[in-house]
Amino acid sequence: MTAENKRRAWMSLLAKAPADRLTALWQAYDAAPTFHWLRAPEIGATMVRGRLGGTGAPFNLGEMTLTRCALQLDGGEVGHGYVQGRDKDKAQIAALLDALMQGPEAEAVASAILKPLETEMTAAKTARAEKAAATKVDFFTMVRGEDK
Amino acid sequence: MYVAVKGGERAIDNAHAWLAEERRGDLGVAELSVAQIREQLALAVNRVMAEGSLYDPDLAALAIKQARGDMIEAIFLIRAYRTTLPRFGASEPVDTEIMACDRRVSATFKDAPGGQVLGPTFDYTHRLLDFALAAEGEVPDVATSAPRTETTPHITDFLNKEGLIQTEVTAEDVPGDLTREPLELPANRPLRLQALTRGDEGFVLSMAYSTQRGYARNHAFVGELRIGKVPVEMDIPELGFAIDIGEIELTECETVNQFQGSKTEPPQFTRGYGLVFGQSERKAISMALVDRALRWEELGEDNLGAPAQDEEFVLYHADNIQATGFLEHIKLPHYVDFQSELELIRKLRREAMESTAPIQEAAE
Numbered sequence: 001m002t003a004e005n006k007r008r009a010w011m012s013l014l015a016k017a018p019a020d021r022l023t024a025l026w027q028a029y030d031a032a033p034t035f036h037w038l039r040a041p042e043i044g045a046t047m048v049r050g051r052l053g054g055t056g057a058p059f060n061l062g063e064m065t066l067t068r069c070a071l072q073l074d075g076g077e078v079g080h081g082y083v084q085g086r087d088k089d090k091a092q093i094a095a096l097l098d099a100l101m102q103g104p105e106a107e108a109v110a111s112a113i114l115k116p117l118e119t120e121m122t123a124a125k126t127a128r129a130e131k132a133a134a135t136k137v138d139f140f141t142m143v144r145g146e147d148k
Numbered sequence: 149m150y151v152a153v154k155g156g157e158r159a160i161d162n163a164h165a166w167l168a169e170e171r172r173g174d175l176g177v178a179e180l181s182v183a184q185i186r187e188q189l190a191l192a193v194n195r196v197m198a199e200g201s202l203y204d205p206d207l208a209a210l211a212i213k214q215a216r217g218d219m220i221e222a223i224f225l226i227r228a229y230r231t232t233l234p235r236f237g238a239s240e241p242v243d244t245e246i247m248a249c250d251r252r253v254s255a256t257f258k259d260a261p262g263g264q265v266l267g268p269t270f271d272y273t274h275r276l277l278d279f280a281l282a283a284e285g286e287v288p289d290v291a292t293s294a295p296r297t298e299t300t301p302h303i304t305d306f307l308n309k310e311g312l313i314q315t316e317v318t319a320e321d322v323p324g325d326l327t328r329e330p331l332e333l334p335a336n337r338p339l340r341l342q343a344l345t346r347g348d349e350g351f352v353l354s355m356a357y358s359t360q361r362g363y364a365r366n367h368a369f370v371g372e373l374r375i376g377k378v379p380v381e382m383d384i385p386e387l388g389f390a391i392d393i394g395e396i397e398l399t400e401c402e403t404v405n406q407f408q409g410s411k412t413e414p415p416q417f418t419r420g421y422g423l424v425f426g427q428s429e430r431k432a433i434s435m436a437l438v439d440r441a442l443r444w445e446e447l448g449e450d451n452l453g454a455p456a457q458d459e460e461f462v463l464y465h466a467d468n469i470q471a472t473g474f475l476e477h478i479k480l481p482h483y484v485d486f487q488s489e490l491e492l493i494r495k496l497r498r499e500a501m502e503s504t505a506p507i508q509e510a511a512e
Contacts, residue, residue: 133265
């Protein structure tokens with residue numbers, strides 16, 4: 001995976017992560033890196049688009065809330081936080097993690113926070129897919145008289 | 149004409165304080181939390197998000213609580229809040245092909261790859277009140293089975309392979325946004341779909357039902373209905389690449405409609421499309437039927453004069469916030485208007501009396 005793709009992957013994971021779990025894992029990691037804001041957390045919206053018939057031209061479906069911020073660690077790494085919903089603390093943690101993942105702590109952060117998050121989120125998704133699979137219809141053909 | 153009047157501040161403050169007390173209801177009954185509404189009245193939350201045009205389950209739940217369960221009032225609150233948010237951009241169009249489907253059914257193909265997955269549906273329930281829910285009910289264990297790991301292909305892809313269904317033209321045009329520019333007619337299909345997806349569920353349902361009853365009948369089959377989560381991807385300019393900024397639940401409905409062909413199109417199946425925030429399948433099916441009815445001109449069909457074919461009628465009356473705003477304003481003070489109406493009626497009556505009086509005399 002290229003460096004850019006790796007960063008896309010962790011930023012995407014952080015955007016979708018449940019805020020309570022992200023906060024708990026961050027607190028357990030017990031780090032307090034010093035930083036300054038490049039952009040203080042702000043709440044806004046983005047217009048979500050769909051496509052005509054699922055595959056055609058785009059149309060505007062409606063907006064979703066999100067929170068963004070940007071910061072710089074004293075070490076120089078710049079972190080961006082873009083997270084779903086209205087949660088400035090979550091955006092800050094996401095930006096700090098984005099910055100830390102570009103520095104010497106990357107491996108420690110990945111194994112202490114990102115990997116457990118990913119495992120939990122995959123497990124939750126799988127649990128839902130398992131329930132859906134149990135509601136799949138098995139068709140059977142009724143035995144008719146002439147088949148005897 | 150509306151002329152401002154002063155006064156009534158104390159009455160208004162007192163009315164709002166009483167409203168707050170009534171909203172809380174009997175203090176002997178536990179207060180409802182926003183999280184309870186979000187989790188346990190999820191379909192109400194979905195409707196508020198869809199028609200409020202803002203995906204945020206916590207905010208929609210708060211709006212429902214504040215509005216005492218009045219859905220249109222809750223939608224109004226969300227619409228008002230939405231206008232205060234700075235817009236950070238627009239997402240890439242969501243890819244519903246990669247949806248993690250909780251539900252996926254087709255009324256046209258029994259053995260479609262991916263199968264018929266019912267999901268948490270009201271279908272096949274007996275619609276009998278469940279008094280166990282009035283007590284402290286325990287949740288039954290949910291069965292599980294080996295999960296599907298592949299993506300679930302769209303049903304219309306199969307018809308596309310045979311060329312039996314009209315294909316969607318891929319394009320990347322920036323769609324018009326009726327929340328930024330006033331809706332002008334004729335509207336194109338992207339604008340119509342935006343208006344329908346945020347339109348009032350009852351209105352869109354009734355319009356769709358009218359097509360089924362024969363007003364511009366277009367013989368819709370539900371080719372596919374799917375509900376589940378999709379990631380939302382957005383390009384981040386300062387990074388120079390796109391990331392997932394979240395994940396939303398959507399309901400998508402594709403209808404397959406009979407079409408005899410027209411002056412411009414060969415006989416083939418045509419499509420209607422519905423895509424709505426949350427688990428909102430009645431709305432998604434309705435949207436697809438109305439979308440199809442509004443496409444009469446592009447498909448070279450006759451205008452039968454049916455309400456569901458009338459773009460102006462449908463699009464200008466689908467929005468329940470516009471509708472309720474105009475409807476409900478007539479209960480606000482119109483004392484000066486009405487005073488002038490009174491003057492006019494008195495004058496007309498006086499004139500009418502004066503002109504008829506001599507005739508009555510002559511008749512005597």
